[in-house]
Amino acid sequence: MSQGSTPKPAIARKSSGLSGTVRIPGDKSISHRALMLGGLASGETRITGLLEGEDVLNTGKAMQAMGAVIRKDGGEWIVNGTGNGALLASESPLDFGNSGTGARLSMGLAGVYDFDTVLVGDASLSRRPMGRVLDPLRRMGVQVKAVEGDRLPVMLRGPETPAPIHYTLPVASAQVKSAVLLAGLNIPGVTTVIEPAITRDHTEKMLVGFGAELSIETDKDGTRTIRLQGRGRLTGQVIEVPGDPSSAAFPLIAALLVPGSDITISNVLMNPTRTGLILTLQEMGADIQILNLRLAGGEDVADLRVRHCELTGVSVPAERAPAMIDEYPVLAVAAAFAKGKSIMNGLQELRVKESDRLSAVADGLKLNGAECEEGQDWLSVTGRPDGKGLGNAAGERVVTHLDHRIAMSFLVMGLASEHPVGIDDSNMIATSFPQFMDLMKSLGARIEQA
């Protein structure tokens, strides 16, 4: 949808005490991987809790186009895979819409096959750098044809026998790591990825779950060496997808900011590679209780009870960025209501997300009266705990640049600002969190779509 569809502005207004218990939809990263590995494995994979957002559904369609059989039965998604090494050439281009994860991981998965694969995306995705994945694929022997630089659309064609590589990640990116490992599934021999700093580890965990021969060695500086034996057998699994912490971040911060709030968010993934935001908010003095911590489907999961409280400015170290990379826009909103100044470092990757998030956040904050400064790879925000003067009384809207997280972050801002906060388009929210509007309203948030 979204690209080319009529923009749907939305507005959020000062709300009083959010309350209730909500369940967050499935984790986006795990959902993509569940469909990909399920679609590749031999036999049946049954998935519950799958995120039914557009990004993930596009990945499902791509897997179907390459031979997987996918159907929904009640609340369960049932995937019959092709068997490792047996994907089929898609007859039409694979369209990943807005999703970098779908596109980059699929480049690895399909790009090493000895057939043509064409990948396309929307305007946002077609601006994002793909060289970070195409470079290691080229080293494996994959031919790449792109119209413009290393951007979508691209056509990939693998060699008859792709070569295993030993690859040190030049950027801290789980997408790049995953693309190389997924390519390694169809390469004879051992593919090795060296990861200087840990990023989300769902691909490694799930590959092991599906029966891949994968080992991880971590040295004393934290550098990880991941080795995958290619062309092994993968077998269908039962997967329970936990709630997405990157989506939970929106009601969570809304509850911290709106006076009188007391909410519970159930079933949130607590994988340590994803909990940087919770740690940062706790450092800011947030009242977040982690309840009922348990193991579900091989991942840590908990319920979060969140109550309004005053936050204090924080300095977020650059090393924490991989564990909260998608949460900076909404953290910046929280910082706009904290006492004192917050500074966030190591944000260079924010410039190549669904939008240039560093600029989009700084522009949106300024438009809504918050004091902030944008550096090449950092952002500082000076907060106003009572929200006085925040928002835009003239009704000017934040430009969301086809970016779901910019849209949701600024709607959260409006719930605690003196004046309303408007956004130019809420369509993209459906890529990752289709229930956002209803879920927020069920807690008492005053949000309307135009």
Ligand code: S3P
């Ligand atoms: C993701 C990895 C991150 C993240 C994205 C999802 C994944 O991207 O921003 O939303 O599922 O692997 P990078 O790996 O490019 O940092």
